[in-house]
Amino acid sequence: MRAKTISATREDYLRAIYLLQERHGGRASTTETAKYLHLSKSTVSERLKDLMRDGLVVPHKYASITLTPRGQKIAQSLTFKHRIIEVFLHSTLKVPRSKVHAEANRLEHGVSDEVAKRLHCFLGSPKNDPHGMQIPRVN
Secondary structure: OOOOOOOHHHHHHHHHHHHHHHHHOOOEEHHHHHHHHOOOHHHHHHHHHHHHHOOOEEEOHHHEEEEOHHHHHHHHHHHHHHHHHHHHHHHHOOOOHHHHHHHHHHHOOOOOHHHHHHHHHHOOOOOEOOOOOEOOOOO
16 A cells, blocks of 8 residues: 655645754644744644644644644754755855745655655765754655
8 A cells, every 4th residue: 555645735744744843842833833824723733633643743732733644754854955055056056045944845846755755865964054953864
């Protein structure tokens, strides 16, 4: 049985939760997620229900959420791709640091895991992105 494909929008939600968990050392809130994604809290709440149903996030008290192991793996992989793309854009193509984030947001969904790993090796296995954020390890 093939794994269900996850849309770029769902990936964005998972990555937002991952980054908020990374920033706050644990859980993310619906409100924080909405602010991060520049969406209304009600829109985010509806989408989170879908992610819960699909086993990607777990709700907790006080509207906080965490990623399931499967959601964590997807978000970590996407964050790896995003940060590697940022390194490539900045160090190789000399795109200004102020512009690499927006470019990486557009490109991260289209890069395969294999290409991201090869790009990581090509760049000398960097540990941090141009903003100083640690590049997560992926299998």
